[in-house]
Amino acid sequence: MKVIWGNEIVDRNKVTIDFEDRGYQFGDGVYEVISFYNRTYFCMEEHIDRFFSSAKKIEMRMPLSKSELKELITDLLNESEATDGYIYIQMTRGNASPRDHSYPSQDVVPLLTGSIAAAERDTDKLKKGIKTTLEEDIRWLRCDIKMISLLGNIMLKHEAHKKNADEAILHRGNIVTECSSSNVAMVKDGAIYTHPDGNLILPGITKIVWKACAEQLNIPVYERPFTTEELLEADEVFCSSTTKEVMPVNQIDDKVFELPESGSLIRLLQSCYEKKVVEQCGDLTN
Template identity: 55%
Template sequence: MKVLWDDKIVDRNEVEIDMEDRGYQFGDGLYEVIRAYNGTFFTADEHIDRLFTGAKKIDLVLPFTKNELKERLYKLMRENEIETGNIYFQVTRGIAIPRDHSYPDPTKVPAVFTASTTKVPRDQAKMDRGISVITLPDMRWLHCDIKSISLLGNVMAKHEAHKVGAEEAIQHREGIVTEGASTNMWMVKDGVIYTHPDGNLVLPGITKIVLLDVARKAGIPVKEEAFTLEQLKNADEVFSSSTTIEAMPIIEIDGVKVNDGKRGPVVKQLQDLYVKAVEDVCGEVR
């Protein structure tokens, strides 16, 4: 497998990440993941835009234009012959010596970029079946809109879920549901779909944008409104969303079944609409 290291395609074992890299030292960087179906990226521009927006928010000077980045990502996908799979890429604020919390001069310290690919087929059986989750307090910082590589809060939440055999952790701030450790969170009540509005408490998910769009076009009522743990536990359906899992039914929360432990009709409809949106861009989804 080849990877991208700055603007070069190299073998993974050729990459040298300096121990003074600010990503390694401080978690000072951003990342993204784009999914490809049949060799074509889905919503690549939206992901790239989010990277550029995040970079602006943290004054990180990116060493490429949006088009250059997209071309490089496609080149790596083709090199690795990825048809359906994911490309993860991240950029850090570079190698600054001596170690110092404050930002280095970007004209002297260039950002460091890497990208890698994985072949990941769609797990249709899992999307039909759904997953179990836990709930826990959101212990993360207050810039959750930035797709930062500092993921310790998310990692800890996911670990708590895995310890009890669950797959995701629904985080809440004083009883208000924010999002999952690596997903946006949704509930359905009386035919209306709810998800937390964008802002500093959740990542502005690209899958969320697509799902909101297809739902609205299909005439399904949608409210970008925060909901409580209490409402979540009384919801008709619950699901999570992300680039890598699309819309994933949640069939058990803290050991209590949702919708009798089965995928509900609204999430099924959204899954179908999402696939249709993917197919419009990438061709038939299998």
């Protein structure tokens, strides 16, 4: 298997990463997940822009340009045999010893790694939806940075898993923010509500796509905070992410939501999302 390691494509078993790497020591780094369909990346520009923007927010210099990164990830996809799946890329602040919390000098070279995983779309879940739980959002106050230190997110996802749910819907006090690994939106009386971008949520790329769909379909979208009470009274609820796409929620704790019907807003967004994938990547295989 080939992977990206420090700006090159190498065999997976050639990779050695020093234990003083700041990603390992401090979780000091940023990452992206980009899906590909038919061996073509979906929304690559948007993901690369967010990767660079996350790095900028933590004052980490990028050792390569956006176009060099695009070329590298395209080359890695060409080396792989996967038809559909994801690429995971991450950049840590590099190897700086002795261990010190302070940012190292600018001549420490950040370390890029990247790998490809084949994955089929979960069409069953896209049809039937997922079960979720409500969890208090215990994370820090810079959730806009797509960073590799994900302990808060994974602890919250684990709480959901302990209750046999797929995803945790997070709230600060009674305000719904996002999910442990996706954004969340609710539908009420023909309009969509979702938390505004800012420091409390990750600005999702999938959200950009479904918002464009909503605009095309003349569905109003209100980006304003809403409460857990409003969420539980919603007509429909969905999560969105690169790996989940537009994913219906069929349960929040004990509250069960009916399967979205064929003309429902979730179904309209799902088919528009698929059309956008087909426009960029060609026909879907499943």
